[in-house]
Amino acid sequence: DGPYAHFFAALRALEQGRRKDHVRVAWLGDSHAAADFWSGAVRTALQRRFGDGGVGFVHLGYAAYRHDGARLTADGKWRTRPKTPGGSTPVDDGVFGLGGILFSAHQGPARAEITVTGAGPSTRLLWDVCFRSSAPTDELAVTIEGGPSEILRGAAGDDPGALQHAKLASVGATKLGVVPSGAPELCGLVVEADPAAKPGVVLDTLGINGARLATPLRWNELAWAAELGRRSPELVVLEYGTNEAGDVTTDPSLYAKQLAELLARTRRVEPDADCLVLAPTDRRDAPERTPVVRDVLRDAAREGGCAFWDTYEAMGGRGSIEAWYRERPPRASRDGVHLTFRGYRELGVKLSNEILERYRP
Known part of the structure; x- marks a missing residue:
């Protein structure tokens, strides 16, 4: 081998x-x-x-972006950090998530959405949302198709700016939407089929x-x-x-x-x-x-x-x-x-x- x-x-x-x-x-x-x-x-x-x-890691809030097995939209205005993601010199604190880019809403309401196109109607999907909060008022309203919104906030006691992860699950639902409030930054989403099934x-x-x-x-x-x-x-x-x-x-x-x-x-x-x-x-x-x-x-x-x-x-x-x-x-x-x-x-x-x-x- x-x-x-x-x-x-x-x-x-x-x-x-x-x-x-x-x-x-x-x-x-x-x-x-x-x-x-x-x-x-x-x-x-x-x-x-x-x-x-499953499709694995995807960016959320990235307008000029595509990924096999998924349809992605980014409504409203979004900005990236670092401003030049493909640069070579250190910038800020260097904490940008697995994919090296953070996305945040800019000037008004915004919504990011993903639809997984290859999942079957009975597939159990696991969704791992990564985000970064800098203030207690930063929130993410996350909605999985057909269900209520779940409000994500930074965990109490964590340092401001620490990367946070929220794990969600669904059966048969293939769409997830995110609406930010305040100034949280999105550091990607991982979508997988539940390995316990196969x-x-x-x-x-x-x-x-x-x-x-x-x-x-x-x-x-x-x-x-x-x-x-x-x-x-x-x-x-x-x-x-x-x-x-x-x-x-x-x-x-x-x-x-x-x-x-x-x-x-x-x-x-x-x-x-x-x-x-x-x-x-x-x-x-x-x-x-x-x-x-x-x-x-x-x-x-x-x-x-x-x-x-x-x-x-x-x-x-x-x-x-x-x-x-x-x-x-x-x-x-x-x-x-x-x-x-x-x-x-x-x-x-x-x-x-x-x-x-x-x-x-």
Whole structure:
């Protein structure tokens, strides 16, 4: 099993009926993951084989956001903290939740809502709402379809600004709405099928537009570690490098150090979790630098005991982003950096096929 030993052992236990909890995957990355096209294809393949544990982590209050298996709306005006979520320098206290972004209502009434699209009429869903309060008057009115509102407040005795979690459950209801009062901040929602009924696979997509390896390193380590520990992933996917390939003034050797530190942070809270490092995609404006960044990440992955998947070669190497763009329909976008829905889905299918080909029941 090599670098997937822990992950595959968990999948075997799941497949053989010996495991009572979901097998979880945490995918950290940049804009390639933010829309959940690439990661969503991997989730679909794993859930088709091992069981559907739910959509996992989603943001609430994020207008320009989508996620496989869910419809999300954000009515009213919302603001984010940090203001530039994909930045690389420390800001505020660094406590931004598992997904690295906080959302709060701004100037008037607001409502965030999610509808889970793939759950059956008798499915028991577990909802874990994360929020952060700074004053006793901060409240969240949370409504699950067909039921009364539940008012969430910061727990008495907790420090102001501490991350709070409220766990709710429903049977047959697939819609949850949140209305803030005061200035509470939303730090995400986890939606899972109840593993007591049937455990499966859950993949949390934690991609951020513009993110680099330095982005999660600017978060408060203890606060983020506590959130990761709540998820307890068997596999952590690190998908960075495309933005780094465009940072032409930065010595690429820095990325090896950053990857090592990010791995160290995850292992301090999840020492048994396996890791998978993904190479950057081809990039039109960085034909020379992209393979250099790829090589640095590949060597750092091996040094850190992680699996490595060469996205750059899977696309076809140098010039592939331009070739993908000129196809009809195209697999790459006009900007020479991002892919289209078709391109991301294809990468997800290739990646999941390679993982499953290595798996032995």
